Amino acid sequence: MIFKQFFDKESSTYTYLVGSESNRDALIIDSVLENVKEYINFIRSNNLNLLYVLDTHIHADHISGMSTLNEHFDCEMLMGKETLAEGLSRKLGHNEEFHLGDLTVRTLFTPGHTSDSYCFLIADKLFTGDTLLIGDTGRTDFQNGNSISAYNSLFNILLKLPDTTIVCPGHDYNGQCRSTIGEEKKSNPRLQVNSQKEYVYIMKNLNLSNPKKMDVSISRNLKLGKE
Numbered sequence: 001m002i003f004k005q006f007f008d009k010e011s012s013t014y015t016y017l018v019g020s021e022s023n024r025d026a027l028i029i030d031s032v033l034e035n036v037k038e039y040i041n042f043i044r045s046n047n048l049n050l051l052y053v054l055d056t057h058i059h060a061d062h063i064s065g066m067s068t069l070n071e072h073f074d075c076e077m078l079m080g081k082e083t084l085a086e087g088l089s090r091k092l093g094h095n096e097e098f099h100l101g102d103l104t105v106r107t108l109f110t111p112g113h114t115s116d117s118y119c120f121l122i123a124d125k126l127f128t129g130d131t132l133l134i135g136d137t138g139r140t141d142f143q144n145g146n147s148i149s150a151y152n153s154l155f156n157i158l159l160k161l162p163d164t165t166i167v168c169p170g171h172d173y174n175g176q177c178r179s180t181i182g183e184e185k186k187s188n189p190r191l192q193v194n195s196q197k198e199y200v201y202i203m204k205n206l207n208l209s210n211p212k213k214m215d216v217s218i219s220r221n222l223k224l225g226k227e
């Protein structure tokens with residue numbers, strides 16, 4: 001697998017490029033508009049064919065690079081079918097599979113952080129968006145977030161994957177770049193709860209401020225980053 005993790009300093013977003021060694025087909029998950037040039041340079045210098053751009057959900061803290069990448073490479077723009085974003089090439093459902101050379105991409109509908117959140121599993125790597133972060137989980141207090149759904153997505157879907165599954169989060173604010181399901185089960189403070197009720201209580205009392213670019217990000221991302 002060709003694998004590259006990009007980091008956006010302003011929003012602490014991780015963007016991932018995954019490619020197949022067999023035919024150089026590639027996809028990008030959670031691109032950031034301001035960093036599109038960096039992705040293009042990587043794609044060109046590694047002779048990759050960008051077939052897909054995916055967003056795990058409508059982001060509230062940065063503008064997606066999906067439309068700009070689509071203009072450059074004519075790649076398909078994909079999100080889950082629950083999204084309110086318009087202009088996608090195709091919408092994905094839960095537990096669908098599609099191929100990228102010799103790799104299989106599996107979709108997991110994991111609502112909670114937002115009502116349109118998906119995770120993507122490719123071989124041993126799980127791209128969790130904001131559903132599961134390293135030592136943390138995505139907030140559930142806007143964009144139709146729901147802490148009961150988040151609990152179900154975490155405990156009944158993601159934590160049921162093998163402990164060795166590598167967690168590739170959508171953000172990190174402390175310089176950590178990857179983890180595993182086993183590690184998160186053991187040490188993620190948000191996951192050390194005994195019940196759904198306890199999780200809901202924690203999420204209800206976080207009292208977080210809204211992201212800086214929230215309004216402009218959401219309105220642009222509903223158009224896949226277009227102005």
Ligand SMILES: [Fe+2]
Nearest residue numbers: 058059060130
């Ligand atoms: Fe998010």
